[in-house]
Amino acid sequence: xxxxxxxxxxxxxxxxxxxxxxxxxxxxxxxxxxxxxxxxxxxxxxxxxxxxxxxxxxxxxxxxxxxxxxxxxxxxxxxxxxxxxxxxxxxxxxxxxxxxxxxxxxxxxxxxxxxxxxxxxxxxxxxxxxxxxxxxxxxxxxxxxxxxxxxxxxxxxxxxxxxxxxxxxxxxxxxxxxxxxxxxxxxxxxxxxxxxxxxxxxxxxxxxxxxxxxxxxxxxxxxxxxxxxxxxxxxxxxxxxxxxxxxxxxxxxxxxxxxxxxxxxxxxxxxxxxxxxxxxxxxxxxxxxxxxxxxxxxxxxxxxxxxxxxxxxxxxxxxxxxxxxxxxxxxxxxxxxxxxxxxxxxxxxxxxxxxxxxxxxxxxxxxxxxxxxxxxxxxxxxxxxxxxxxxxxxxxxxxxxxxxxxxxxxxxxxxxxxxxxxxxxxxxxxxxxxxxxxxxxxxxxxxxxxxxxxxxxxxxxxxxxxxxxxxxxxxxxxxxxxxxxxxxxxxxxxxxxxxxxxxxxxxxxxxxxxxxxxxxxxxxxxxxxxxxxxxxxxxxxxxxxxxxxxxxxxxxxxxxxxxxxxxxxxxxxxxxxxxxxxxxxxxxxxxxxxxxxxxxxxxxxxxxxxxxxxxxxxxxxxxxxxxxxxxxxxxxxxxxxxxxxxxxxxxxxxxxxxxxxxxxxxxxxxxxxxxxxxxxx
Amino acid sequence: xxxxxxxxxxxxxxxxxxxxxxxxxxxxxxxxxxxxxxxxxxxxxxxxxxxxxxxxxxxxxxxxxxxxxxxxxxxxxxxxxxxxxxxxxxxxxxxxxxxxxxxxxxxxxxxxxxxxxxxxxxxxxxxxxxxxxxxxxxxxxxxxxxxxxxxxxxxxxxxxxxxxxxxxxxxxxxxxxxxxxxxxxxxxxxxxxxxxxxxxxxxxxxxxxxxxxxxxxxxxxxxx
Numbered sequence: 003x004x005x006x007x008x009x010x011x012x013x014x015x016x017x018x019x020x021x022x023x024x025x026x027x028x029x030x031x032x033x034x035x036x037x038x039x040x041x042x043x044x045x046x047x048x049x050x051x052x053x054x055x056x057x058x059x060x061x062x063x064x065x066x067x068x069x070x071x072x073x074x075x076x077x078x079x080x081x082x083x084x085x086x087x088x089x090x091x092x093x094x095x096x097x098x099x100x101x102x103x104x105x106x107x108x109x110x111x112x113x114x115x116x117x118x119x120x121x122x123x124x125x126x127x128x129x130x131x132x133x134x135x136x137x138x139x140x141x142x143x144x145x146x147x148x149x150x151x152x153x154x155x156x157x158x159x160x161x162x163x164x165x166x167x168x169x170x171x172x173x174x175x176x177x178x179x180x181x182x183x184x185x186x187x188x189x190x191x192x193x194x195x196x197x198x199x200x201x202x203x204x205x206x207x208x209x210x211x212x213x214x215x216x217x218x219x220x221x222x223x224x225x226x227x228x229x230x231x232x233x234x235x236x237x238x239x240x241x242x243x244x245x246x247x248x249x250x251x252x253x254x255x256x257x258x259x260x261x262x263x264x265x266x267x268x269x270x271x272x273x274x275x276x277x278x279x280x281x282x283x284x285x286x287x288x289x290x291x292x293x294x295x296x297x298x299x300x301x302x303x304x305x306x307x308x309x310x311x312x313x314x315x316x317x318x319x320x321x322x323x324x325x326x327x328x329x330x331x332x333x334x335x336x337x338x339x340x341x342x343x344x345x346x347x348x349x350x351x352x353x354x355x356x357x358x359x360x361x362x363x364x365x366x367x368x369x370x371x372x373x374x375x376x377x378x379x380x381x382x383x384x385x386x387x388x389x390x391x392x393x394x395x396x397x398x399x400x401x402x403x404x405x406x407x408x409x410x411x412x413x414x415x416x417x418x419x420x421x422x423x424x425x426x427x428x429x430x431x432x433x434x435x436x437x438x439x440x441x442x443x444x445x446x447x448x449x450x451x452x453x454x455x456x457x458x459x460x461x462x463x464x465x466x467x468x469x470x471x472x473x474x475x476x477x478x479x480x481x482x483x484x485x486x487x488x489x490x491x492x493x494x495x496x497x498x499x500x501x502x503x504x505x506x507x508x509x510x511x512x513x514x515x516x517x518x519x520x521x522x523x524x525x526x527x528x529x530x531x532x533x534x535x536x537x538x539x540x541x542x543x544x545x546x547x548x549x550x551x552x553x554x555x556x557x558x559x560x561x562x563x564x565x566x567x568x569x570x571x572x573x574x575x576x577x578x579x580x581x582x583x584x585x586x587x588x589x590x591x592x593x594x595x596x597x598x599x600x601x602x603x604x605x606x607x608x609x610x611x612x613x614x615x616x617x618x619x620x621x622x623x624x625x626x627x628x629x630x631x632x633x634x635x636x637x638x639x640x641x642x643x644x645x646x647x648x649x650x651x652x653x654x655x656x657x658x659x660x661x662x663x664x665x666x667x668x669x670x671x672x673x674x675x676x677x678x679x680x681x682x683x
Numbered sequence: 684x685x686x687x688x689x690x691x692x693x694x695x696x697x698x699x700x701x702x703x704x705x706x707x708x709x710x711x712x713x714x715x716x717x718x719x720x721x722x723x724x725x726x727x728x729x730x731x732x733x734x735x736x737x738x739x740x741x742x743x744x745x746x747x748x749x750x751x752x753x754x755x756x757x758x759x760x761x762x763x764x765x766x767x768x769x770x771x772x773x774x775x776x777x778x779x780x781x782x783x784x785x786x787x788x789x790x791x792x793x794x795x796x797x798x799x800x801x802x803x804x805x806x807x808x809x810x811x812x813x814x815x816x817x818x819x820x821x822x823x824x825x826x827x828x829x830x831x832x833x834x835x836x837x838x839x840x841x842x843x844x845x846x847x848x849x850x851x852x853x854x855x856x857x858x859x860x861x862x863x864x865x866x867x868x869x870x871x872x873x874x875x876x877x878x879x880x881x882x883x884x885x886x887x888x889x890x891x892x893x894x895x896x897x898x899x900x901x902x903x904x905x906x907x
Contacts, residue, residue: 011779011821573775576739577789578764679739 005590019563019595020602023663026548026555027603028610031655033541033548035611036618038651040541044534046646048500051527052363055098055496055506055520057489059466078490080519085489087513088520092496097505099497104365105358105478105485106425106493108434109413110349110443114395115402116434116472118175120214122398123231125462126221128213129429130470133436134175135212136347137285138340140168140328141182146199149185157293158194160186166283167204168328171347172212179216181282184209186321189292197321204324206331208317208343211286215279223263226270236280239272240264247271290316290419300441303421303486315419315440319343346439353434354399356413357469357492358478358485360386362394364495366467367458369523373469378407378454381477385453389479394454396471398461409452413474414443415482425486432469432492444482450474466491496520500527533619540618552659556666564592564667568674572682581675589668596663604656608649615647684751685712686877687767687845689902692735692745694728705731706742707900715844718871719879720891722905727897729881730849736879737769737847738762749845764792768843770834770867772853776822782808782833783818789841807840808833811866828859835866839874846870848880852887864890 009016061076092098118131128135141164149159164182172178184207188194199205220234227234241261248259250271259271294312301307319339324331331337332344359365362380367373376397385392393411400406418424418435461471469492487493498506503524507517567588574584674682694706705728713719713736721729734740736747738759747754749766763769768789776785786804787795795803808818811832822830831851838846848867852860864880864887871878871892880887888894894905 008779570777570779573777576737576763576769576775577792578760578762579792580760678734680734 005587005594008591009594015563015566016595019559020599022555023559023596023599023659024602024606026552027599027656027659028606029603030548030552030659031600031603031607031652032610032614033545034655035607035648035652036615037541037545038648039611039615039646040534040538040618042648043646044531044538047527047530047534051500051525051530052361052369053498053500053503053522053524053527054364054366054369055498055522056366056467057494057496058519058521059490079516080489084515084519087515088496091506091509095499097499097502097509099499102359102361102364102495102497103478103487103489104493105481105487106432107356107358107415107481107485108353108417108437109356109415109474110353110437111411111413112352113403113405113409113411114352114354114399114474115174116351116354117396117398117402118173119462120217121175121402122461124221124224126214126217126231127462127464128211128218130431130433130462130464131173131175132211132433133350133353134173134472135285136208136210136350136436137172137176137212138170138206138208138344138347139166139172139182140170140324141166141184141205141207143199143201143203143205145201148194151191156190158188158191160188160194160199162186162199164205170206170328171344171351173351176212176214176283177217179214179281179283182285183215183282184285184287186287187289189289193289193292198323205321206324206328206340207285207287207321208319208340209285209287211284213284215282215284219276219279222276223270227263227265227268234263236263238264239277243271287321289320291318291320300419301422303417303484305422312420315438317343317346317439342439346437349439349443350437353416353437353472355432355434355469355473356393356415356481357432357473357475358481359475360478361497362475364497365492366495366523367469367492368456369495369525372460373456373458375454376457378452380454386477386479389477389481391448391450391480392453392477393450394456394475395452396461396473397455397457398471399474400452400455405452407452407455410449411452412447413450414447416443417441417484421486431464432473434472444484448480450476450480468492498522498524500524501531503528536621537615537619540621541615544618552662556663559596559663560666560670563595564670565674567592567671568682571671571674572677572679575675575682576679585668585671585675588671589664592667592671593664596667597660600656600660600663603659604653607652607656611649611652612647685748686715686750687713687736687879688748688751689713689732689736690746690748692732692742692747694731694735694740694742696731704900706735708745709900709902710745711895711902711904713845713877713879715877716871716875717877718868718890718892719877720888720894721879721881721897722883722888722894723897728900729897732897732902733769733847733849733879733881736845737767739769764789765841766843767845767847768838768841770831770838770846770848770851772850776830776833778822781819781821782813782825785822785833786837786840789837793841803840804836807836810839811836812862826859827854828856828862831855831859831863832866835863835870839870842874844876846876846878848878850881850883852882852884857886860884861886 057080060079062079064075064077066073088098089101092101116134118134119125119127120131144163144165146160146162149161151158162184165180166178166182169178220231223234224231239261243259243262247262250259257273260274261272261277263270263272291313296311298312299307300310300312300315317339332341362368375394381392416435416437419438419441421435424430424435458471503522506522510517571584571588574587575581689709689711692706692709695702695704709732721732723729735742738754749757749762754762777788780788783801783804786807787800790800790803805818813829813832813836817825817829822833846867851867852863855863867878867880868890870876880891882888896903896905
């Protein structure tokens, strides 16, 4: 006499109720799953897609008059008035969500090994290796020649050729070459004379701008032959040129071929200047201490003058005769400052640029996928907010430093002796500052955890919005206050509300501002959003229809099935079973089909949800006649075939329907039980 | 002491158009071992009086006394479960329970064990002439007379003291009616039950020890 047995004794009715509720439940569960899927997919897309507006770096020539002179200078095409208007939009928040400003500072970490362009095959660009191209050598002079004096300055240069005896400090990425050519720049003729540079004499030199001429030559040849630098074998050089080769025209009229590099497929002619690069290197020796006027003070990163003379920010080392063994010299009083110079370069080789950000994805490179996290993760909102000491490091730096995600590094921040001069120089590409032992590190060392590793599509690209691999990213709030920032290049981006690019352009046009002062990138959000909103609307309509169907099915269920329990209920009551027991028994009989049907609905819903979602999505795509190709660029390529599956919503819908049917049946039976048993017969 | 007494019972109900005074100041004493017939015209209040006596409805005034105790002060469910049993014209069997399960049901309410309930149900069914071949059938597979016998067996199984039957032969042919009246009479005289039968059947009235007539809600005793 169990409720189940009661049900099984009326198989046709049970089947009818099961089909009625089951179909309604399947439709309801399926539509709930599809609706939740549409909603979640849309929400995720809203969250994942970031629309950025990158300020143009375009400048215009501005002419000003000064003391009767016409002066020209370059100014950004974005005027202060435009910035003000854009900032106003950002504060309002309807079109522009906000402005994201990056900060810059240099840092030293003994755990980090910097990398140079010389490390990467075919990418050697000496200028980009600054300031890692500083070195200390013991050299023996082969020849020396004083350059003609320069007008308007006391500086005197000499061009020296020498053999490198010992590389005291040289960045580990560079190979040591035998032949050295260098220029020594003295602050006066007396200073040069005091050096007494003569063939055969030994010197200790502190240099900058180390250029591996041999590597440069190999890179040039490899570029021409489209092969790896390591494949270049200079023993293939031939000096036997044909008459035709001797007469070959060259873009450089001074180019005189003297040799050729030959492979099976191709021949490249080389000049004497190029041959001189073989096994050679070049550098510059500057005597910074004393180069500046005595009254020139060092300037801080905020632009304010300090009370420290700029000359004193540099060690007084550049070139000194070496008559003794190096070790003996370094132990002498004269060698003490050279020891500091050695330490200075130790720090320099382990220095990096640190970029603080409040939203990594707002930066052009990360937004456009030109830089991306390959291991670990980006920063979380909480980390940005709290200024957590976490960082992202480039893949090449991590490999060179033998570090990984989860490792911790100590960062000691510093500024160079003349920071603004470096940063505002046109050739500056976000390299770390030149480290000065005299200026030292800023107080305190901060421990950072590596939470992610990023990769760039081109490590040594120097476009305005790019950065070099020795760049560490960290949350803005974790950096010291004394940081540099600007509105140019990597330093500034507006983040727009998704789908508001046109609104921004309209707003700019309404102010008669050029619409191209911000380059907007939405990674195809506008197309994607249109499709997804179509999908969402279809899913909503489906869900609405399913709700109506479920209500209709419930009404039929109550009228034709639950109501049939009235006779049993009345009889039970008349036999004295008590209301509660009678209601419970009848309710179990009525609720069981609802439970079976909801379970079946859940199963059917889960099995068909993905197919239905896909079908609705592609229908929306067809109706809107748009493609999802742009979405593929940012990793949403699978969204057209695989929206976010929401089995939880299907289960929840099934459970809800089960609960509603059961509760409605219970309330209905309870209401019936209030009547006299005689009325229920 | 009468098993069942009605003391100045009055009951009215509202229809869409009027208030019907179905029972007016009815008093009577009903004893064990007696077969009562309650006759009267349709709408005279017979079934309403029976419902009041069975505790299925509550009178607006007056009282029903069961062995001298006011029914209002008793557990009405327990009264219907143990002391009073109602037999309806439409048999009122559970359509999805077998014959035996129908008879077992009130015994299960009285917390009899499965085996005990089964034995008692089978005994009761045998008493009303339904052998084993009927026990596993559903009510729909039985004739009207057989279904009414099952209803009587259900009454027999719980050994109810009071049996209230509302036109038990209303849907039956003459032969079956006679058998059912015989069974009910037997319950009164052999099982010492107080049997009250609401009927239009003159044969049933003839079989009764005492006949009451209802007329416009009022009760009058007639000589049997």
